[in-house]
Amino acid sequence: MDLDLKSNAVTPLQEQVVAALRAAIAAKRLLPGEKLPSIRRLAAANRISPFTAVEAYDRLAAQGLVVARPKSGFFVAGREAPLTLAVPDAVPGRAAPEAVDPVWMMRQSLSLDDRVIHSACGWLPDSWLPEDGIRRALRGIAAMKGSQLLQYGHPLGYLPLRQQIRLRLAELDIAVTPETILLTDGASQAIDLVCRHLLQPGDAVLVDDPGYFNYHAVLRAHRAKALAVPVTRDGVDLAALERLAVSAQPKLYLTNPALQNPTGLSLAPGQAHRLLNLAQRYGFRIVEDDVFRDFQSVPTPRLAALDGFQRVLHLGGFSKTISAALRVGFIAGPEETIRHLADLKLATTFGNNQVAAQVVHRLLEDGSYRKHVAGLREKLRRTTPPLRRRLEALGLKVWTETEQGIFLWMELPAGAPDATVLAAQAIEQGVVLAPGTVFSPSRQWKRFLRFNIAQSTAPRLIEVLGKLLRRK
Amino acid sequence: MDLDLKSNAVTPLQEQVVAALRAAIAAKRLLPGEKLPSIRRLAAANRISPFTAVEAYDRLAAQGLVVARPKSGFFVAGREAPLTLAVPDAVPGRAAPEAVDPVWMMRQSLSLDDRVIHSACGWLPDSWLPEDGIRRALRGIAAMKGSQLLQYGHPLGYLPLRQQIRLRLAELDIAVTPETILLTDGASQAIDLVCRHLLQPGDAVLVDDPGYFNYHAVLRAHRAKALAVPVTRDGVDLAALERLAVSAQPKLYLTNPALQNPTGLSLAPGQAHRLLNLAQRYGFRIVEDDVFRDFQSVPTPRLAALDGFQRVLHLGGFSKTISAALRVGFIAGPEETIRHLADLKLATTFGNNQVAAQVVHRLLEDGSYRKHVAGLREKLRRTTPPLRRRLEALGLKVWTETEQGIFLWMELPAGAPDATVLAAQAIEQGVVLAPGTVFSPSRQWKRFLRFNIAQSTAPRLIEVLGKLLRRK
Structure with a gap:
């Protein structure tokens, strides 16, 4: 067909092009x-x-007349259904129970639909x-002379934030210098x-069962093998851990020292000590992931404090308490390891987000962070008991009496x-539930659900769950 | 010793503690x-x-009386020199020529010392x-209701920015949808x-020689093998590339389609076509890294435009033109690949920096970006010829007449x-030079230097280089 689609000059260019293309399609000049x-x-x-050309195609696409195919350009629609975008999309949808895996759950959780x-x-x-604090910090950074807005910055990240993290770690008896912290x-x-630095493909890594599901995803990405360490009501089963250490020579153990995800358990001093001895005896290292730290009002022992970074790396972040949109975390460890990790970070993502680090730094420095996390703990203290009672009324039972943290880990009633079946059914009602299996490398814990306390206050959650439990 | 150090309550707590500890050290009660x-x-x-306790130790450390050891806590100084911090530190220092490698150069480049x-x-x-634009954008985001400051956001990243990137790619005849772009x-x-998704340890990957040195670092991190494809004045040596494809079955080819780093060369249409045919014939994929795009005033062909994402992935970013402190880039490719990459990103870094994406989006949307990059090109057009003349006066020769981009790739005079020797000597004079070898997986190009034009305007650079060249 003739590409010159402009016939006269009265209407805007884009509309003319749209109209001409639509006419050509209608007249089957374009098939x-x-x-x-x-x-x-x-x-x-x-x-x-x-x-203007793109806009024209966009409008035709919106009208269903044109289809964009990423591999090849724009096509007249009609021979096949318009492309469905099978990207990690966040629209709640049906799922067979067997498809209810961590990735499914993460995708559902990232849904932007407010009704979910x-x-x-x-x-x-x-x-x-x-x-409000983030907005204030952004304004402050925008206004401040000398704020670091342009360059990569120090390979270890924004120094003032590292200095504050050092003080925060000192409160847990973890002694570091700003030079042994990498943002x-x-x-x-x-x-x-850490996985990149310490693991080779095929290596075995100890993870809690149940434990944070994203560990499994990251281990898969590294072609490492997850070894499930059973978690009991008394904490990690160290006898089982030792058997695994003997039989599979793990390189690493990934765990939460405090308010373990999903059980809410924290390491007891004796247990921490025995665990470190096992690490010493069997030559594995421990990564303690302390992202729930600020939900704990009285600190329990941290492995890095006991061990002084002989076998332990300690990490944390501010996504849970400040904002997930900023992406600010850190890792502390022996100088030599931190140096290697900094080189790896340089090689694979080059720099740090200086702006985000400055936002977090401001909130820590002006004291508002401390008040904020105290407020969060207080809110959780008020929100947890009524939710727990409502869930217990449906027959669910708490597994451990931790009374802290942002999750309730509960067992389903008999029958x-x-x-996973409940989760697959609940999603159709706009409720995303976290079934125990997604936290389990062995796909156990089928009778458990993890509830995010603050996200579970809507009465509809209890209604939907109650209905599904009665339905059988 | 007795831990109760407070003797009276006149001076601030911290000072008392500092004084008591100092006295204990002086009296050898602490050895x-x-x-x-x-x-x-x-x-x-x-x-x-x-x-207060940390502050006290900090002050004693500042006085050289106490040493913090990351592995174990605080110690009385004196038995050994205080820890030297051997972290990727950015203080210019001596280096033997053999130590002048990409990591050395990156560390030197990240120095925060203004005099360098x-x-x-x-x-x-x-x-x-x-x-100023970034500050304005930050203020705008801080003020805007509904700005995304708190959550992880869509797995593919901030949608309005993806929509703008789609328009920018359309200008290069690259057809994508926002759903086939991952921020x-x-x-x-x-x-x-991409390396994580497509490479197994031991895989071979084609890279340009000379080429962007960080490719080598990232390939090492993936335990992949870099195959050096010679770059000639006419562009990539496709005959050599084909021989490597036959002998080593590479999985990938990493390259810049435009203003290749460091040579400044751009793909000619015929070359692009032949390259795609080679990729087809030998079954490798091509990652075109288009970060220099906005320094090109008239676009040359992009592989993704010719190939429509059959074998090509296309990526870019805004670190060169807006800010490296924000960390905003993207990758476009076939739907299925983008889905996998998004899952990998979710597993390994979870989310995107929404704040940074919104800053970039604002600058693109209000039209200031377009003006800004036009201004950058104009500035380079004015800055390049005088620098080139000054370097030519020292006997250096440009290798290709590209007349665009942010680098000059120049050959040293005979004798x-x-x-690498020059770079090791120049660092002692506070000048960081980029020797050709760091761009070369085969450690060739010993007679070349890459100059960052905008960073090379200080007369002292020419003085130092002139002196070193005369010294022999």
């Missing part, structure tokens, strides 16, 4: 499935800008987070960097469907 | 090398806060970057994600020392 001219050709032939109840997710709702893009990146 | 009480014990014994001339680095000086923490992370 279903036919490739349309490239943006540049359309623009050149019609003396319009490429922007995110009982499964790992973070606090917006209203609990210090949005990372969230705690997840810290874990990933209830498995948690 | 050189002796371990000091932990922060918590010191705080508890003296009924002071851990902060950063001719080696890959980014523009602060004064060239849109600092990343800088272009470096995009490359890293001059090797570039």
